[in-house]
Amino acid sequence: MTRDLDLLLPSPHPVELIDPTGQTVAEAAHELPDDAALLRAFAGLTTARRINDQAGALARQGRLAVYPSSHGQEACQVAAAQVLTDDDWLFPTYRDTAAVVIRGVDVAEAFLPLQGAWHSGYDPHRYKVAPQATPLATQLLHAVGVAHAARLRGEPTVALALCGDGATSEGDFHEALNFAAVFRAPVVFLVQNNQYAISVPLARQSVAPSLAHKGIGYGVPGERVDGNDVAALLTVLGTAMARARAGEGPQLVEAHTYRMQPHTNADDSRRYRQDDEVAGWVQRDPLTRLETWLRQHDLLDDAQLAAVTADADQLAARMRTELARDATPEPAELFAHVYATPTPQLVEQAAVVADELSREDEH
Amino acid sequence: MTSTATTGTVGHEKLTMAQALNRALRESMAEDDSVVVFGEDVGALGGVFRITDGLTAEFGDTRCFDTPLAESGIVGMAVGMAMNGMRPVVEMQFDAFAYPAFEQITSHVAKMRNRTRSKVSLPMVIRIPYAGGIGGVEHHCDSSEAYYAHTPGLHVVTPANAADAHRLLRAAIASPDPVVFMEPKKLYWTKEEVDLGAELPGIGRAMVRREGTDATLIAYGPSVPVALEAAEVAAQEGRSLQVVDLRSIVPFDDETVCAAVRSTGRAVVVAEAPGFASVASEIVARVTERCFHSLAAPVRRAVGFDIPFPSPKLEHVQLPGVDRVLDAVDDLQWDLS
Incomplete structure (x- = not known):
């Protein structure tokens, strides 16, 4: 089975619909999500950022054993949860707790492992969220299996499987793409390329033109997207999910983003990267660009912003209460x-x- | 192969272990649509040992299918399918070719139930043809059972005859927990009179294969026929050896094994795997801890040496045969009793 190479190649540049200054990108090849989706995404981004801030604080206070923050990657976290239907499965990694909570998992259950109380805290079947994976790329194959089983039964399920740039070097990443392609399994692979695997930069993982190009060898279409532009992520992931649901097979999406904080609270990122590199990515923050865009389009005012912030604060308060409890079995x-x-x-x-x-x- | 699957066949018939395993797969697939069989060459070819012969023809290629040649992929996909309502039975082509799947087996297959506090169970079977005695080349003759037995969360089962192969594989497929099903490939073609309808103990139970009063031979899988042959030779020499077939390494049947050893007061463990840090070592430890006051001599082992499995012309040096077993029996301090 051969496929037209043009259909597999990612676009020359990452898809971007709202630029870092909050302006609509002119002549973009894709349409913007509708206003309701973008407002929902903004609430999600605010929540995700608040989760990261609160969890970081709880880790510093010793209430969490460890916290791998997704600060800076919130657009990926929100989009990954928002493109799912109730039938779909999410396969998150250890850095994707914000996506897990936005998918609907209770914070007390989601943070149980980070409290050091048990390896996983929620019922995967209840939420259709697999346990957060600690080994790299192994969960991608589980996503293929879940998707293949659903397809055999004629169910509309699509599995969205998350991993990072480092995980693309693992064998299971390649086996998962190949198995998904051969069995035409409805899986969307989202690589959050945050530029570092703990301390090792992307250049030491791969010299491929992009991580999205890695799909070509397996006959899996690849696409790359600005991972700090939630609008672009919603559109690209949404299209990939729809294709998979329609029986057109798996897709690989690489999101270009940046891990703004150390690997975990136990890491010292100044040993391997410069502060000015981090500062450069502040300009690309996923929250500010969407806020700017929404205000410019009269979709968000101070009162609405206050309401969204209050909801996020309420969740943070719930985290402080719940995670103060010893839930050790x-x-x-x-x-x-x-x-x-x-x-x-x-x-x-x-x-x-x-x-x-x-x-x-x-x- | 006949085209109709029969369930709970009653009556005696002559079958090889390979045919008995094939029968078990067909019966389980006929009974339960969620049972799917996949791996390398299991489709049109019927597996390199023909264990899956005819399954694709009978049940279609969504129920029995070939996969890309990647063992971690096979086991990882099976994990996902088991998470989502299926009962996968996957074939690893040979013992040493299962090693690429080691991370999936030890980190996920074994731990998913524990990780999720029993919210997710993985009813899946990993079939592994294992051990030597067939003149296989390198990577085709490993006795890898200790790796799996050492990993909490896995059941590890190994039949030594056709009837058990059928009974235990049926039980493995029906189990709510993952089972590493280790098939002694040198016994695949041994033809026996079997009654597939007979009631046999399930997973977790050992069986006494031969009664004896002087010493107990504890064996499993490919070593059971060796132990039985040794007992036969010993009988001619006037020594009565009892033979216990473990059938199930995990769960381990302390009750049957210890009752047997206490009845004779002497024991030798027979196994092909290198002896160091092996299943045989564990059996010696367990028996010694539990039966110390019934023992007339230290428990001995007739096992493989601590060397990589040899080439075909030298494998006879490695495999414990009747002589090695009887030498170990001779060392059981008979003069002191």
């Missing part, structure tokens, strides 16, 4: 979820733990 649960029925050995070991803990209590 009972130690007995460590033995309860290894198998559907614990083995005789696990029953014995659970009794050992119960005994050890009862003696600790006596001391």
Whole structure:
């Protein structure tokens, strides 16, 4: 099966619909999302930024064990959640907690792993959100499997699978693109190229013309998009989701963005990048450009902005309350979820733990 | 192959282990539409060992299909399908060719239930033809069971005869948890009289294959026939050896194994894998901890040496045979009793 190379090639430059100064890009090849979608996205961006700020603060206070912030990548977070229908599945990574919350997962459940209480805190089937993946690129294959199973049953599900630039070097990234293509699985792969894999810059991951070009070798159409332009992301991802849903197969989308903060609160990014590089990306902030655009088009005034901010503040307050609680499960649960029925050995070991803990209590 | 699948066949018939496995797959696929079989060469070819023979023809290529040649991809896609209502049964072509899937197996297949506090279970089977004895070239003869047995969250099962192959594969496919199903490839073509309708113990239960009173041989998979042959030879020499077939490495049947060892007071573990840090080591530890006061001698092992699996002309050096088993039995301090 061969495909026309022109159909696989990403556009020469990342798709941008609203430029960093908040102006509509003239003669763009794509249409802007409608006003309602952009207003919803603005509320999402405000929420995502607030989640990042609040979680960062909680990590500094020691209330979270760790927090990998998506500050600067909020447009990707919001668009990834907003293009999904109730039938669709999201496959997030550890940096995508904001997308998980915007998809609808309760903050207490979403942040349970970051509290150090359990490896995942929500019911994936309830929200159609896979557990946030810590290993790189492995979850992309799970997305292919979920999508393929849905397609075999004739369901309209599309899986949106997220990964970063570093993950494109992993074997599973390539196997996932190839399997999705061969089985025409309804999967959209969104690479948030935030320029760094912890400390290693993109140049050490790949010398391909772009990460979106990596689809060509698998017959998967690639597209690249300004990852700080939520309007462009909604349009490009929305089109890719619609294509996949219509049975036209997978698509690879590379979003050019930037990780404004260290890898996690435990990282020191000044060892590998300059402050002025970070400062340059402040000018491309995803929130300010959409706010500017909405105000210019009389879609947002101070009162509306205050309402959106108040909603985000309310969520942040809920995070402070919920995450102050110790939600650590009972130690007995460590033995309860290894198998559907614990083995005789696990029953014995659970009794050992119960005994050890009862003696600790006596001391 | 007949074109109709039968469920719970009653009556005796002569089958190879390969045919019994094929029968189990067909029965499970006929009973449950969510059972899908995929891997490398499992479609038109029917698998390099013909275990999936005829499945695509009978059930169509959405139920039994070939995949790209990438084991991590196969297992990773199976994880996703199992997350979304299917019961995948995937074939790794050979033991050592499963290693590219190791991360998917250890980090996801084994841990998804635990990670999600049982909200997501993965009812899937990873079939792995394993071990030596067929004159295979490098990468085709590894005994890799310890890697999987060491990983919490996996069931690890290995049949030693056709009836068990059928019974255990049916149970593995029906299991709510992932099962690494290890098939001793040297036994694929052994023909036996079997009754597929017979009631047999499920996963997690060992079986005593031969009664004996002087010592217990504990074996699994490809080593069970070796242990039975050794017991036969020993009987001619006046020594009565009992043979236990584990069938299931995880869960491990301490009850049956320990009852057997206590009844004889002596034990030898027989296994092909290199002995260091092996399933055999674990069995010795478990038996020693639980049966110490019933033991007349330290538990011995007749196992593979700690070397990479040899080329065909030298594999006989590595594989524990009757002599190695009986030498170990001879070392069980008979003079002291």
